[in-house]
Amino acid sequence: MQRGKGMKFVGDSRIKAEGKMPNVPKDYSEYPGKTEAFWPNFLLKEWMIGAIFLIGYLIITVAHPSPLERQADPTDTMYIPVPDWYFLFMYQLLKYEFASGPYNVIGAIVIPGLAIGALMLVPFMDTSKERRPFKRPLPTAFMLLAFAAIFYLTYESVANHDWEKAKAQGAIVEEVQFDKESEAYQLYTGAPGASCIGCHGDAFQGGLGPSLVNTGLTSEEIIDIVHNGLNDMPGGQWKGTEEELQVLADFLENLK
Known part of the structure; x- marks a missing residue:
């Protein structure tokens, strides 16, 4: 065989064809x-x-x-909890007629489940490698719709919530020392003042109503408020006698 003829080139997979860096x-x-x-x-x-x-x-x-609120009280059924800001849109959704009450499953599971499922299916529905949003109308429309819904529901929740009342019901109030066996406290929690504890708390700390500690009101002013009401508090709630109301008013005047 002549030199240079019939020569064959054999490739070896162990030898790299290109001399590039391993990380490039x-x-x-x-x-x-x-x-x-x-x-x-x-x-x-x-x-x-x-x-x-x-x-x-x-x-x-x-x-x-x-910010911290007062210590949690499991016996306070009047306290209305509010989720953090990133869940306010879900909180607002559960206020609507067909997403709350007997339809609570729809608002809490069905609607969020459909929304999350739709977003998860978008990559499989549009497999284009195009990166420009206007070239991918389907995923762009889904994301804009989701953003608009979350933004609107969050705005509605913030705009329609009574933040002053929420701040008052969660305010940290210094505990006051009082005798739970006293006549005034029995009137406050008993039949004459049955509605008092529901709004003002079992320790006068407040809730739906303001705190009754350090009000600065005289017993006469307290009696007048009980009879005639003040702000959101309606009058005529006292079911006891005037003598019993005077005992309670004197007690609240000195509650510090």
């Missing part, structure tokens, strides 16, 4: 934008951004700590 992927030109290695290039950038946001969040929590 091929340039996939069909995908827009610059490509880079996931480890460590991309992941390092993600960690750096995450660390910046985490530090910023920690600074905000130290500078503006979360």
Whole structure:
């Protein structure tokens, strides 16, 4: 055989065809934008951004700590809890006629389940590699609809909630010392003042109604409010005698 003739080239899979760095992927030109290695290039950038946001969040929590309410009282059935701001849209949804009461399952499970299920199916319904939103109308429309619904329901919840009353019912009130066996307290919690404890609490701390501690009112003013009402409190709620009301009014005047 003559030299240089009949020579064959044999490929070896153990030898790399290109001498690129191990962490640099091929340039996939069909995908827009610059490509880079996931480890460590991309992941390092993600960690750096995450660390910046985490530090910023920690600074905000130290500078503006979360406000606390009074100690939870399981016997207080008049307290109306309100979720955090990111769940206010769900809180508002449960106020509507066909999402509350006997239809509570629809508002709490069916509607959120359909919405989340639709968002989860969007990637399978639109498999386009296009990144521009106006080129992907289906997922863009779903996301805009979800954002609009969440924004509207959150706004309605904030606008229609009585935040002053919520602040009053959750306010931390210094506990007052009193004798639960006294005649005045028995009148307050008994039949003559049966509706008092429901609004003003079992320890006069307040709830739907204001706190009765350190009111600065005289016994005469308290009696007048009981008879004629004040603000949201209706008059004519006292079921006892005038002598019993005087005992309770004297007790509340000195409740400090």
